[in-house]
Amino acid sequence: MNPRRSSLQWRFGSAVAGLLLLMLILTLALWFRQTHDERETVEIARQSTHALLLQQLRDSGQAQVRQLADALTNPLYYFDLEDVGDQARDALRSPGVAYVLVYDPEGRILHDGSGDIPAYGRPMRDALAGKVVAAKAMLVQQTGAMLDVSSPIFVGDERLGGVRIGYSMDAAAQSEEQTLLGLRERLSSVNRISLLWLLAMCAGLGVVCILGAVALQRMLVGPIQALADAAREIEQGNFTAPIPATRRDDELGDLTRAFGHMRDSVARHDRDMRRAAYSDALTGLANRLAFRTALDQRLRELHGTGGQLALLFCDLDDFKSINDTLGHEAGDDVLVQTASRIEQAVNTIGAVGALVARLGGDEFVILLEPTPGEAMDEIATRLAEALVQNLASPLLLHGRRLVLGTSVGVAIFPDDAVNASQLMKCGDIAMYQAKFAGKNCYRFYSRSVDEDAMRRLRLEQDLRGAWDRGELSVVYQPIYRTHDRALMGAEALLRWAHPVEGAISPDVFVPVAEQSGLIDEIGERVLRTACTEAADWPRLADGSRPFVSVNVSGRQLRNVGLFAQVVEALQLSQLPADRLHLEVTETAVIRDVAHAADLLSRLRNLGVRVWLDDFGTGYSSLNHLRRVQVDGLKIDRSFIVDLLDDAGDLALTSATMAMAHSLGIIVVAEGVEQRGQYDLLRERQGDYVQGFWLSEPLAAADFTRLLG
Template sequence: MKRPQLSLQARFQIVILGVLALVLMLTALLWHRLQVIQNEAIKITKQSTHKLLEEQLRSSGEAQASQLADALTNPLYYFDLDAVGTLARGTLRSSDVEYVLVYDAQGRILHDGSGDIAAFGKPMNDALAPEIMAASGSHTRFLANVLDVSAPIRIGDESLGGVRIGYSTARTNHAEEQSLLALRARFDEVNQRSLTWLLVLCAMLATFALLVAMLLQRLLLRPLNLLGDAVRQTEAGDFSSPIAESKRADEIGDLIRAVGRMRESLNRHDRDIRRVAYSDALTGMANRLAFRESLENRLRALQGVGQQLALLFADLDDFKRINDTLGHEAGDEVLQQVALRIEQAVQSITGADILVARFGGDEFVLLLQLAEGMSDGSVREKSIQLAEALVATLGEPMLLHGRQVLLGVSVGVAVFPEDAATVSSLLKNGDIAMYQAKVAGKNCYRFYSRAMDLAVERRVRMEHDLRGAWERGELSLAYQPIYRTRDKVLVGAESLLRWNHPAEGVIAPSLFIDVAEQCGLIEQIGVQVLLCACQEAASWPVPQGAGEPPFISVNVSARQLRSGDLIGQVINALEQTGLAAERLHLELTETAVISDEAHATELLGQLRQLGVRVWLDDFGTGFSSLSHLRRVQVDGLKIDRSFISDLLRDPDDLVLTSAIIAMAHSMGVTVVAEGVERQGQFDLLRERDCDLVQGFWLGYPLEPQQFVDLLG
């Protein structure tokens, strides 16, 4: 049997009834909302009024208590109970005052405003008494229907006692109730008028809605439903379902065709936006957002499966130097070359699925997982292969604008799920491991271990304590004597920084100077050290047999050398202290000079024009090559203690040291040997015409006054 269908007229009537019911429902909801708003307004007003009246009562009570305390000061000091009683009774007669208590410094009642003072000498034993006696100033507390206000009575620092006044809150409560009654009556009047207008408006809206519904039903309902479905699909990111072609020749047909073209355009733009949002513009690699999403998905899939993946956090070593010296364009070019080398290192690892992303700056992150179906090797083994490939590839020189640039990379490795089980903790632990690779000397890799957390915490705490250590007097200078080899005459000293921590005692320079280098504090501390050393050296006397005042040798860090302010700092120190420029010797490490040879050559030339002597420190521990001394002019070099310590045992060290002295002298460079701890070492150096020596055999680092005594 054929199912009966509703006629068009019946459908329209149903729609009209539905619209009317909707309008009535909206009206009821709106009216209910108005009632809720009214109740909330009354509640807020009640709270505000109550708070305002309480504050007024509190303010007036504190003022009256303070005035009474001031008036009672002299009578209480002279123990004039008649005057005290007069003031207490006067206050008690004030409106809303329930009680008045005047007490001494031990909390005993002296007067209560009554005639017989029945409570005289009794201690205040109510619940507020301990708080009032412990308070250093005024004390205010609301009880059930009373506001208790107390004020101390003092002469100078001596406490004579105090006064308490209890105020009745009955009148305040009555005023609050009257205010709320008036407000509610006003709201009722407004609601009556609002209800009338609301009903009129609802009737108009209902009429208009019925007319519009009828029109939309006839002309627009179906096509708009189709367009709505299309828009919802677009909103959900589904651009695959095409819109049915419309044959209508009116505006609705044009709209349907326009929406179709819009969906196609949005589809193209969506692809472009996703490509931009999930990739790094400079290198074309995945960016931080894409990497985190991929890592989250992989961790979710591996939960409880028992499989591993490794995160490698790679950070370029000394990349800031590229931007500072060659500019950011050169830095971008370096990052592009680095990205290509990372891709080469990734391609050299077989049997692993590796995702590479650039997190920003000079940070790259790699996610390594064994390829599906592969069982040769573990994730840890593959991570070692990849980390070694990264260190080897990125440690090779790069050609940039016709010059070689030496960088390197520090890699930290964290393994899921052994080291971390969440995205954030895995990234954090990889970053900690990378930081330990930096501490270990850079251009290497380290796996995360739980002991690293403690090391990082200690390093962070040391960095925090190091800030302001010079101003607090914890940092100081010691001076190690430097002697002329041929006659063992004292000719100068090297300034050495010492840190006496208030809690941990003396901290080794090898620990805190590295921290200062990493966090940038060395630039600030270096300026203070330079100024202090020059100031103390300016007052040194001429040692016997030296013929001229001793020089002062100050170490300069690699960060100071790169900062560009070193020349100005040296000039400022010399001008402020009056130290002759030729008495200042600056020591720079070999690696700091050679890492940016062009910049160092220009800077050292400017220092030498000032008359300042430049020494190359720790010679032999870095890229040791005397050929560098032809391009980077220095006045002296210090042979590292590792060569001097084995002079008596290792013939190779003796030959190498002799060669360094001879070749340096041929170029007019002074040679200083550090770490001389035995007479035999000193004798060998003197036989080979080493110019200057220093070490524990000749003298330990001395406090400033001890060194001055040694000179005298």
């Protein structure tokens, strides 16, 4: 053999062997790259699928718990365990639900969806129970393979308890595994075929191997990498990332098409979730999140341009009475009609581009953009007037006509505020100023309004705990019998000695307590204190025992627990019921005559006397006196102050006393500050009088000494 020839053959063989070895090395390198891409694709798909399934489970769980909490409000309020059990069992039968617990405010189990309720009355002692009982809003917790969703249940400010639903995550994990199994099998199948194809090409010529490798890269690795890139985009929330178009009829084509279908399905779910997240389920308007997003975007667009926006806050007047008297279903109907009327008002003034949203409850807000040729405040004024007019028209609700009205607050950007939070705060403050101005009107934000609101806020904060700090006290204004000026009892009055501002008038802090809900706690303490101190008062000269009268606010009168509070105060103090007189205003009574009549009738049957306070300043309707039985009327001081100079006031006062006496009702005149006023009332045969001319309000010890 010729060495040179042998050398060429060796070189050729070596070249071929080297080429094959190189192709083998390249093939192995390409294979390992494909395997890595497969694992990465599966892992990305796993993470995306897990996150989506977990989010869907959380969202569906929150929606189910919210719906169940709403459905349980009335059954818990009336302690209807049968209805509670039906609702709990229905929820327990839902797919993936492991347990359902309905609990009371102390965390004791009321129902678990079982027939005999073996856990009834037991406190929840699991690791999540503490946070569940303490939560004031919906709470989602996860432990192991269980997702716990809970929500407290309120009626107004009263907490009735709550509901918990546990969701097993095994079903979600199984669904996730099934989804990934198909993807893994498809990728494995493609890679097996690819490996056989690559090994076959390695046996051919180097050029064929190179061309085959290039073709493999274009036919397999590229599409898989494109799918991996698309998966990453989907994971980041970008559902518009392109997916390679293919007409292939093999596994890779199936995988590409399946991935595209999965992307479209996830995109639809995402759109549905965003639609649900950004719209109000009841009215169909934008919700708080959507409104805040739009407001932030518009303010960014207007920043530095000198443009303006108007923000209008709308809050229905006395909406709570609808829910309390007619039920939440009627309240929802009112909100739907209100949303429609607000949109009509916006369309009426031609506000192009205005955004109407419901922030929650009975609060609505409108974002108003400027109209060419018209000032922003003029547009806002026209819309505010249209809103007040439209919403003041009677609502037709189940055959009944209701008149609510609305309070509207207006804030202008950038005149009143330069960012979204400040603008919404200013609109809210202006709306509350409209309520303070008498409701059913509108007000523009002003700095003085803000200062008043801040002062009211400070008063509310200082009022919390004022009783425990010893700042609040009860004094007693003596009440005398008119014909002989004999002391008969006293009216309990609340006084606040503020450590910084000194004595604050009840006309200032009582409305704050009413609006904030603090009047419930303060009123109950005043009632207990008055009963306890009156129980120790000595007998009068004629041997009788003096009475004490206690004012009951409109909010207390609507409180279902008032009767129980009166009974408890009488029992603890041992004060006879006939020595306690409760004073209620006519305005508070007419808000719900049926409820007031029933409650006051029960109190009178208990022996408590009921007086109608501030008579003459409200409707002064004989019909109310017929429907709501009372023992006495208190003529308002506004009639007594001009009794000597105004013949009309004298005539009205005389007529009121004659009318009351004809009905067997005693008459008390308050605000007597002159001897002449007292003499006229005695001539007109008034029953009782009180006022500074007779005596100023006295501390408990001073009044006891006055009784002698």
